Every structure is written in structure tokens, then in C-alpha cells.
Amino acid sequence: MEREFEQLGNKNSFWQQGSRILLAVSGGADSFVLLRLMEKMRIKYDFFIGVAHINHQLRPSSTKEAQDLAQYCQEHAIAFYERKWEDVPHAGVEEAARTFRYAFFEELMQDYYFDTLMTAHHADDQLETMLMKMIRDGQLKNAMGIKMRQAFAGGKLIRPLLSFSKEEIYSYASLENLPYFEDESNYYLDVQRNRLRQQVVPLLKSENPQILAHFQQLSQQLIWAEEIIEEKVRKWCSEYLTEQEAAISFAVKDFLILPKRERYFTLQYLAQKIKREYDVSISEDNLQKIVKLLGEDKAQWQLDIAAGWRVVKMYEKLTIGKKISNHSAKTFHFKVGESGFLSENEWLAIVPITEKVNLPEKVKLWSEISQPLALNFPNEVIIRKRVDGDRIQLTKSLRKKVSRILIDKKVPNDIREKTWVITDVNNHVLAVLPIAFSYLSIAVETDKIHYRLLYKYQ
Incomplete structure (x- = not known):
């Protein structure tokens, strides 16, 4: 020995x-x-x-x-x-x-x-x-x-x-x-x-009597097989996986190109990565559910996989990450001439068209929507999260549910939950930021424009 x-x-x-x-x-x-x-x-x-x-x-x-x-x-x-x-x-x-x-x-x-x-x-x-x-x-x-x-x-x-x-x-x-x-x-x-x-x-x-040698041989072969699988999956992840804080995502079309056997091992690799980095366990049952759901032709779905974690498919994107809570969402009252932050990543102002807007430094390079406002736009508005039943008057003859607009525009579920609506004090919806404006809010070419709404976001 x-x-x-x-x-x-x-x-x-x-x-x-x-x-x-x-x-x-x-x-x-x-x-x-x-x-x-x-x-x-x-x-x-x-x-x-x-x-x-x-x-x-x-x-x-x-x-x-x-x-x-x-x-x-x-x-x-x-x-x-x-x-x-x-x-x-x-x-x-x-x-x-x-x-x-x-x-x-x-x-x-x-x-x-x-x-x-x-x-x-x-x-x-x-x-x-x-x-x-x-x-x-x-x-x-x-x-x-x-x-x-x-x-x-x-x-x-x-x-x-x-x-x-x-x-x-x-x-x-x-x-x-x-x-x-x-x-x-x-x-x-x-x-x-x-x-x-x-x-x-x-x-x-x-x-x-050779059972021990056979199992040792099997163990080595399984180790080699796992190394081959992991090498291939790691290569796919390096090319297609996007990582953010407490979330990973990929394009569904890139995933579905893989044969079914590789889809499973790719998700298993991601589950092990999440366990290692965040101490969150994804069960075998949930892995099988994810594989099945990704093979179905559903535009959007979500699956809770652990406390505070879920898998979300939104059209062409799948994300595994922490749930995002909107419990802290506020309701804002804006008067014409006022400005302020709606969230860490959103800033809004309703200002006279003749005045130069004093932008905070951090928002200057953000994306923006600048909307001229109709003469009859109210002096005070309420900005809040959307609720079931909200409707907006798009034209004189077309009144539409806000939820339907979001579906038609293929707005992902997580973005829908973050959507702001602007209403007057009587709760008439004037705008859905940054998706749509009521025809009553939009200035026409013959209007003399006094104000504009500036929405900055990232």
C-alpha cells in the first residue's frame, strides 16, 4: 500500500x-x-x-x-x-x-x-x-x-x-x-x-468484487462529462448572458436555439451560479417548469422560485432575479412651473415654454420626452402609479384602457408596474409616461404654446 x-x-x-x-x-x-x-x-x-x-x-x-x-x-x-x-x-x-x-x-x-x-x-x-x-x-x-x-x-x-x-x-x-x-x-x-x-x-x-473500482471509474467519467457540459455552457453564458445586481437575463431566442438537453444544463448552471453568489436555491421542480414554459409560445409569464426571487419572461427577454417592489411609490402634486424627481431614475418638470429649464446635473444626459401642452392643460396635476380601470381619451372618439395601451405597445410587465399616469384633480388621465398623452393635453399647431412637460429618465 x-x-x-x-x-x-x-x-x-x-x-x-x-x-x-x-x-x-x-x-x-x-x-x-x-x-x-x-x-x-x-x-x-x-x-x-x-x-x-x-x-x-x-x-x-x-x-x-x-x-x-x-x-x-x-x-x-x-x-x-x-x-x-x-x-x-x-x-x-x-x-x-x-x-x-x-x-x-x-x-x-x-x-x-x-x-x-x-x-x-x-x-x-x-x-x-x-x-x-x-x-x-x-x-x-x-x-x-x-x-x-x-x-x-x-x-x-x-x-x-x-x-x-x-x-x-x-x-x-x-x-x-x-x-x-x-x-x-x-x-x-x-x-x-x-x-x-x-x-x-x-x-x-x-x-x-470490482464494484469499488467500477464506481470510481464511473465517478471519473461523470466528472469529465460535467466538465465538458460546463465548458460549453460557460461559453454560451459569456456570449449571451447579461448580469446586473441580483439579476441575470438573456434573450429567449438565443436560448431556444439550444437543443432541449442543453437548455436544461444551461439553466442548471445558472441555478448553481445564483446559489453560489446569492445563496438562493432553485429546486429541480422549478428548473423543469422554466424549461417547459420557455418552450411554450407565451409572450409573458413569471414564476416565483424562492423567497424574494422570481423568473420573469417579458416578450423576448428572460430575467432571473430579486422581485422589485413598488410599495414605496408616491403620489405627487405638481403645479405649472414646478419640477422634481419621481424616482432615482426619473425627473419631471412642467414649465413655461419661454423659460430655460434649470436641469439637475445628474439628469442632463438622460433620455427625455418634451411635450408641448394644450392651452387648457390644468394648472395643477397629480402624478401617480396606474391602477386598474384607468382610461385615457386618445381622440374625441377613442377612449382606451391604459392597460390595453401597454399591452398593444408590448410594454414588459416590470415596466408596466413602474408606469406613471398624470391626472387632473378630478382623476381624468392626461398622460401615461412615457407612452401616451390624452388629446386634451396635446397642443395643436394653431395653439399658442405657453407650457411644456419635460420628462427625463434613464
Whole structure:
């Protein structure tokens, strides 16, 4: 085993002279074997090793085991770092323990300048993990199991024992007379991993002794497949994806060019990106709904995917992002000659045509609409958000719902929600900014123009 381990380490550059390698050692047979192997390698290749141990305090023997491990490290001139887990949750213990462990490892990597973290995951762990993932969610990305190497805490995380079976590890531990500990909780059948370990894996091994090698081979093939998929999706995203604060979007036509299989993996990649950057999870069910909805000929739709997040399709554009609330929208009263901001991105003035408008500096380069106003335009108007039932008189004979105008103009839903209407004090709609004006507000060529409405926006 030592010879195979050394050959594997040299082939994959697990170490080099001067490396600083942190070993995650629980005290079980697998982690003690990793420790012993790395002790022998450090003599031969001249690198530094340290041991990180978490005292989970879940068993009466935990403290004694931590003390014995500390004593072992002292006797073998190995740096030892221990941390106790004080705040043990009542539920989700396994995941919480893992989070706690890796946070400690990351801290040690940064504080003591370790460039590598090694854990003692072995081939049986790989088989168990892949079975668990396939049972739980059936996701390709998760089914690949445990990677032998990945980035971690500014360095790398390596699992150098993944190609060795549990039997090989226990045989080596016995040969070396290692003082490892047995965790009795590994035999509790109320834990899924333990049930697989005790009841399922032995049956699979009896069916085919090569099962561990086959699953390791499958894991590698899945990793390669995922890398191919991710490379292709990343290329598409770099070309077609637009990113804003807490939102990503793309043109639907560019998405629908993709074959259906690529549409799914593109959305899955975006879901992982959103999870990583915003800690927002998009369920598999919602991913399937998005794929289906994008394949249908609907001009607009929206789907809530998480608290405060939604997917919105507006004609030729799809956006995944935070919901935008209009609860803070105000109602403004403007008199002729007044000006002011309606929002951070909108400014309005109703001014005499003969006067020079004193524009705020920030709005000077914004887009604008300048509308001459009819002589009978009221001296005071109300500016508010549109409501159901609003109608505007476009001509003497044509009165139309504001909502219908917005639909006809193909105004996206999110813009519709931001639309302002201008009314007189009797609630007659004079304008829909920046879409339409009532014929009663528009100055005709024969009018002597006294005022204009200036709307600046970005």
C-alpha cells in the first residue's frame, strides 16, 4: 500500500519539497492510515504536516480520543490543532458537523499558511456517497461523488485514499499496529449512510468484487462529462448572458436555439451560479417548469422560485432575479412651473415654454420626452402609479384602457408596474409616461404654446 500510495502521490503531485499539508484526522482507522503514510512521505520528500482534529463531543469517549491523538502527535513531532464543537444542533447534525469542520480547516489553512488539506475518504466512502446522492436527488452533478482534487481555501483539497478500499486500509492499520479509534455511532442504523454501509454495500461487493473500482471509474467519467457540459455552457453564458445586481437575463431566442438537453444544463448552471453568489436555491421542480414554459409560445409569464426571487419572461427577454417592489411609490402634486424627481431614475418638470429649464446635473444626459401642452392643460396635476380601470381619451372618439395601451405597445410587465399616469384633480388621465398623452393635453399647431412637460429618465 505504501508503494502504491507513493506512486499515486508523485504521479498526481500531491506533495513537493517544502509543502505545508494539513491532515484532517478524526482518529478512525482511515485517517490514522493517512497520517502514518504521510509521516513516511514527509521523511522522504521533506515537507511539513499538521493534524486538524474536531472534538464533536457527541460521544463520551470523544475527549479521551482527542487527548490520545494529541499525545501521538507530540511524540511524532507533528503540529496538532484541535477545536471543540460547542453548539450542536438538535437536527441536521451531519451537515452541520461537516460545515463546522471545513470552516475550521479553512481557518487553519489561512492562519498557518497550509497549501494543502488532505482528508481520508476512501473507495468505500465514494461508493456510499454516490449511492446516497442517487437516492436523494438523482442529479448528474451530485452523482459524480467525491473528487480526488479540488480548490479549497486558496490552496487545494486532496483525497489521496480514494482508490483504496476499506479492507486495504484496515489491513494496513493492523500491519502498522496503529492506535486508531472505532466510532460506535458508525453502526447506528437510523443514519442512511450507516444503513448503506452495513446492509447494501456488502451485497454489492458480493455481487462483484470490482464494484469499488467500477464506481470510481464511473465517478471519473461523470466528472469529465460535467466538465465538458460546463465548458460549453460557460461559453454560451459569456456570449449571451447579461448580469446586473441580483439579476441575470438573456434573450429567449438565443436560448431556444439550444437543443432541449442543453437548455436544461444551461439553466442548471445558472441555478448553481445564483446559489453560489446569492445563496438562493432553485429546486429541480422549478428548473423543469422554466424549461417547459420557455418552450411554450407565451409572450409573458413569471414564476416565483424562492423567497424574494422570481423568473420573469417579458416578450423576448428572460430575467432571473430579486422581485422589485413598488410599495414605496408616491403620489405627487405638481403645479405649472414646478419640477422634481419621481424616482432615482426619473425627473419631471412642467414649465413655461419661454423659460430655460434649470436641469439637475445628474439628469442632463438622460433620455427625455418634451411635450408641448394644450392651452387648457390644468394648472395643477397629480402624478401617480396606474391602477386598474384607468382610461385615457386618445381622440374625441377613442377612449382606451391604459392597460390595453401597454399591452398593444408590448410594454414588459416590470415596466408596466413602474408606469406613471398624470391626472387632473378630478382623476381624468392626461398622460401615461412615457407612452401616451390624452388629446386634451396635446397642443395643436394653431395653439399658442405657453407650457411644456419635460420628462427625463434613464
